[in-house]
Amino acid sequence: MKCKRCDSDQLHKRGKSKQGRQRYRCMSCGKWGAYYPNGGAKILLFDIETTPLEVYVWSLIGNKYIQPNNIIKDWNVVSWSAKWLYDSKVMSDVQTPTEAVARDDARIIDSVWALMDSADVVIAHNGDRFDIKKLNTRFHINGLLPPSPYQSIDTLKVVKKSFAFSSNKLDYLSKLMTNRGKLETNFKLWTDCLHGDEEALLKMLTYNEEDVRILEEVYVELRPWVKSHPNVGMYSDGECCPTCGSDDLKPNGGYYTTVSNQYLSYRCHGCGSLSRRLQSELSLDERKTLMRGLPR
Numbered sequence: 001m002k003c004k005r006c007d008s009d010q011l012h013k014r015g016k017s018k019q020g021r022q023r024y025r026c027m028s029c030g031k032w033g034a035y036y037p038n039g040g041a042k043i044l045l046f047d048i049e050t051t052p053l054e055v056y057v058w059s060l061i062g063n064k065y066i067q068p069n070n071i072i073k074d075w076n077v078v079s080w081s082a083k084w085l086y087d088s089k090v091m092s093d094v095q096t097p098t099e100a101v102a103r104d105d106a107r108i109i110d111s112v113w114a115l116m117d118s119a120d121v122v123i124a125h126n127g128d129r130f131d132i133k134k135l136n137t138r139f140h141i142n143g144l145l146p147p148s149p150y151q152s153i154d155t156l157k158v159v160k161k162s163f164a165f166s167s168n169k170l171d172y173l174s175k176l177m178t179n180r181g182k183l184e185t186n187f188k189l190w191t192d193c194l195h196g197d198e199e200a201l202l203k204m205l206t207y208n209e210e211d212v213r214i215l216e217e218v219y220v221e222l223r224p225w226v227k228s229h230p231n232v233g234m235y236s237d238g239e240c241c242p243t244c245g246s247d248d249l250k251p252n253g254g255y256y257t258t259v260s261n262q263y264l265s266y267r268c269h270g271c272g273s274l275s276r277r278l279q280s281e282l283s284l285d286e287r288k289t290l291m292r293g294l295p296r
Contacts (some may be wrong), residue, residue: 006031040235040245044119044150045219046082047211048112048131049204050075051103051194076105077138078193078201080112081208083216085123090212091115094205097196109135109142117147121230123219125170128154151230155219162225174214177221182214183207224272246270255281259292 008028025032054072057063079094093108112135116122124131132152139146159168166172171182185207192200223229223243231242240247248269256263256276263276280287 041120041232043085043121045123048080076103079208081212101196123153126156178217241268243273244271
C-alpha cells in the first residue's frame with residue numbers, strides 16, 4: 001500500500017479506529033489516513049483436529065465397510081485453532097481431560113461456532129471436504145443452528161486446480177514456500193488425548209495452532225493464483241484489489257477479453273493478483289459488429 005498524497009510506501013501503522021480501520025501515517029509527507037485491512041472483509045483461517053472412531057472389526061483385512069452398529073465411540077472435535085488474516089493473535093480451544101474421556105466437545109464447539117458465525121470468508125486446507133463438514137456435523141449434534149453465511153477458500157483445491165506439486169499436503173507446501181513445516185506428531189498423540197492425558201491435549205493444541213500459522217503463510221503465497229477469490233472489495237468504500245483489498249492497483253498494459261467484450265486489466269502491487277474493471281472498453285456499437293462462432 002502507498003500514500004495517496006505522495007505515493008510513498010513509508011507508512012507506519014498507528015492503531016485502529018473504532019470502526020476497525022487501520023490508521024497510518026506517511027513518514028514522507030506526514031499525511032494521516034486509514035484503510036480496511038483485506039478491504040474490510042473478516043477473513044478467518046482455521047483448522048480442527050478430530051478423534052478417531054472406536055469400532056468392532058473381525059479382521060484388519062478387508063474392512064472396506066463397517067456397519068454403524070459396530071461403532072463403540074464416535075468421533076468428535078478435540079481442538080480447534082483460528083486467526084484473523086494478518087492478526088498476530090491465534091485463537092484456540094481444546095477439550096479438558098474430563099471432556100476428552102467423555103468425548104464431550106460441546107463447549108469448544110460453541111466457541112468455534114461463534115467465530116464461524118462472524119466471518120465473511122473462511123480459509124482451510126481441505127476445508128470444503130473435511131473441516132467445514134465435520135464442524136457442521138458437530139454443530140447439528142450439539143443443537144446449534146447454521147452459522148451466518150460465509151464464503152470458503154480451500155487451499156487444497158487451489159493447488160490441485162492450478163499446480164502440479166509433488167505433494168499437495170500442507171506440510172510439503174509450507175516447507176517448499178516458507179522453509180517451515182508442520183510439527184511432528186504420531187498416532188499415539190491422538191490415543192493419549194482420548195485417555196485424557198493433559199500433556200497430550202496441550203501438545204495437540206500447540207500442533208493445531210502451528211497449523212494455522214503455516215496455513216496463513218501458504219495462503220498468502222497462493223493468493224494471486226486463487227481463481228474466483230471472494231471479492232473483498234465488496235466490503236470497502238473505495239476502489240481496491242478484489243483479492244486483497246489494497247488500493248495499489250496499476251494498469252497491466254493489456255485487456256481481459258471474452259467472446260463479446262473487452263476489459264482493462266490491472267495488477268495489484270499488494271498481492272500480485274490480476275483483476276479487471278466491470279465496465280467494458282467496447283462501445284455498444286462496437287459490440288454489435290462482433291461475430292461469434294457457431295457451436296459444433
